[in-house]
Amino acid sequence: MFMKYDENNRQHRMIRSAIITILSLATFLVLWWVVTALMNDRNFPTPDKVFVALWNLLLYGDPIGGHSVWDYIAVSLTTFIKGFGLALIFALPLGLLLGYVKILREFTAPWIEIVRPIAPIAWAPIFVLSFGSQLGPALVVFIGIFFPLLTNIIFGVQRIDKNWLDASKTLGATQGQLFTKVVLPATVPYILNGIKVGLGVGWMCIVAAEIYNKFGGIGQYLVDMVNGGLMSNAFAAIIIIAVLGLMTTGVAEYVSKVVSRRMGMDA
Amino acid sequence: MSKEEQVIEGEKYDSDDRVRADHTDLLYADIPEGEPLLKIENLNVTYRTDEKVTVAVNNISFEVNKGELVSIVGPSGCGKSTVLRCISGLLQPTSGTIMIGDKVCTVPGSDRGMVFQDFALFPWRTVRKNIEFGLEIAGVPKEERRERSERYLKAMGLLEFADSRIHELSGGMKQRVGIARAMIMHPAVILMDEPFGALDAQTRNILQESLVKVLNKSSRTIIFVTHSVDEALFLSDRIIVLSKRPATIHKIFTVPGDRPRDRACPELTALRGEILAYLQSQNTMFD
Numbered sequence: 001m002f003m004k005y006d007e008n009n010r011q012h013r014m015i016r017s018a019i020i021t022i023l024s025l026a027t028f029l030v031l032w033w034v035v036t037a038l039m040n041d042r043n044f045p046t047p048d049k050v051f052v053a054l055w056n057l058l059l060y061g062d063p064i065g066g067h068s069v070w071d072y073i074a075v076s077l078t079t080f081i082k083g084f085g086l087a088l089i090f091a092l093p094l095g096l097l098l099g100y101v102k103i104l105r106e107f108t109a110p111w112i113e114i115v116r117p118i119a120p121i122a123w124a125p126i127f128v129l130s131f132g133s134q135l136g137p138a139l140v141v142f143i144g145i146f147f148p149l150l151t152n153i154i155f156g157v158q159r160i161d162k163n164w165l166d167a168s169k170t171l172g173a174t175q176g177q178l179f180t181k182v183v184l185p186a187t188v189p190y191i192l193n194g195i196k197v198g199l200g201v202g203w204m205c206i207v208a209a210e211i212y213n214k215f216g217g218i219g220q221y222l223v224d225m226v227n228g229g230l231m232s233n234a235f236a237a238i239i240i241i242a243v244l245g246l247m248t249t250g251v252a253e254y255v256s257k258v259v260s261r262r263m264g265m266d267a
Numbered sequence: 268m269s270k271e272e273q274v275i276e277g278e279k280y281d282s283d284d285r286v287r288a289d290h291t292d293l294l295y296a297d298i299p300e301g302e303p304l305l306k307i308e309n310l311n312v313t314y315r316t317d318e319k320v321t322v323a324v325n326n327i328s329f330e331v332n333k334g335e336l337v338s339i340v341g342p343s344g345c346g347k348s349t350v351l352r353c354i355s356g357l358l359q360p361t362s363g364t365i366m367i368g369d370k371v372c373t374v375p376g377s378d379r380g381m382v383f384q385d386f387a388l389f390p391w392r393t394v395r396k397n398i399e400f401g402l403e404i405a406g407v408p409k410e411e412r413r414e415r416s417e418r419y420l421k422a423m424g425l426l427e428f429a430d431s432r433i434h435e436l437s438g439g440m441k442q443r444v445g446i447a448r449a450m451i452m453h454p455a456v457i458l459m460d461e462p463f464g465a466l467d468a469q470t471r472n473i474l475q476e477s478l479v480k481v482l483n484k485s486s487r488t489i490i491f492v493t494h495s496v497d498e499a500l501f502l503s504d505r506i507i508v509l510s511k512r513p514a515t516i517h518k519i520f521t522v523p524g525d526r527p528r529d530r531a532c533p534e535l536t537a538l539r540g541e542i543l544a545y546l547q548s549q550n551t552m553f554d
Binding site (some may be wrong): 024164167174177181263 | 288403
């Protein structure tokens with residue numbers, strides 16, 4: 001009745017992975033339902049309640065303030081993009097420089113090692129207090145994305161094939177040309193990988209970033225719902241954050257794949 | 268402006284101030300073919316580690332004439348490549364001078380092109396863009412780059428791969444790109460560091476023959492490091508044979524006959540026997 005699975009057939013591979021994903025998600029829902037039903041704790045709603053809440057949220061908006069959920073998403077996305085943009089602007093030149101100049105790397109290594117392990121959530125009240133509720137949350141996301149991005153770029157520069165630099169020197173490249181024509185393109189796959197990792201961490205920070213946010217993003221909505229005891233709505237917010245995260249990392253994954261292939265450097 | 272200053276200062280275009288450093292061979296146009304172009308004097312390289320001092324290259328001096336292909340052979344690990352890297356400027360010798368014409372070379376520059384054993388091509392560039400790399404850096408205008416790279420693509424049999432990426436090429440094709448990338452700059456001297464060492468025997472022979480073909484069309488000064496005596500005999504005007512570490516010059520042989528040579532020619536066989544016997548005597552593996 002079934003066709004024989006053919007590993008070399010693109011269509012077969014796609015159907016196979018689709019079936020596995022669907023079964024995986026279905027199993028997840030069943031497990032969720034069984035565990036929450038057995039717990040019978042109103043803090044952990046069963047999936048059916050959460051999806052009803054999500055449906056209502058998407059259709060009618062927030063049950064307390066009456067705001068549209070899209071407003072929340074827009075605020076969160078803006079915060080996220082600001083944080084991401086800032087991280088990129090700072091981590092890119094700094095990472096290339098620290099990767100390339102050994103003495104600077106050695107000098108700044110202690111700073112990075114001291115600041116990096118501090119959880120972004122710890123920065124949230126400080127940033128919101130001193131930079132306001134516009135820039136503050138974006139800075140929390142920035143901190144989350146900055147370090148994985150920076151360390152990936154530094155690592156990438158150090159991994160550059162020394163022969164590329166030697167070849168360029170014998171072709172007459174100046175220090176500046178080495179940097180723009182070799183170091184920068186050779187590091188692109190690592191920059192993209194850093195972006196992928198950073199995007200994941202960035203979404204982890206969004207709730208922490210928005211706890212103190214007066215303008216409300218999806219993270220603040222989540223906190224409000226928990227405070228109001230509307231746990232199904234809180235879980236609906238979690239699902240929205242997860243989907244946003246999946247979408248951005250999906251885009252990053254795709255871009256990184258295409259660029260790496262076009263540059264002949266897929267790892 | 269003297270010719271020497273042109274390399275350092277660069278030659279300026281009429282309308283903009285971009286600097287170009289290709290065609291450094293023109294700077295030595297007044298040196299006739301067969302006259303000394305490159306002089307290496309008392310080259311010494313010593314490595315210091317915490318425990319000991321290793322002498323890698325011990326007082327090597329030789330000259331390379333314009334238009335000549337000189338091979339350097341020697342027992343494995345004797346420091347052949349070290350000598351070449353010193354000439355390229357990628358490695359600073361402990362003492363000694365390297366001169367092209369009457370200019371002392373200390374840092375890498377486009378007057379000494381280099382071909383690497385593992386190709387050292389840029390994977391993010393196409394074949395054509397790899398070949399044009401040096402010209403691009405020298406500020407040569409796009410149309411001229413195009414026109415010149417087209418000629419090298421043709422000469423190296425790479426025309427149909429012009430827009431391919433490096434990872435799509437075979438090893439032999441990759442080294443054709445490497446050679447074209449060095450030659451297109453018209454450097455005063457081309458340094459080849461075991462360029463065919465990573466290739467299989469058949470590809471090696473084919474590439475040796477195409478190198479001979481290119482050299483017969485356009486005379487170049489080349490120093491060629493190899494561990495293959497046969498390769499050295501097939502390609503070189505002279506062969507410098509180095510001793511085991513610390514490397515000194517054992518003897519410099521002149522190879523008879525013009526290129527292309529017959530690999531089985533009896534004069535070469537006699538020379539091959541002599542060089543191989545010496546290398547065997549210098550083999551440290553069974554000491």
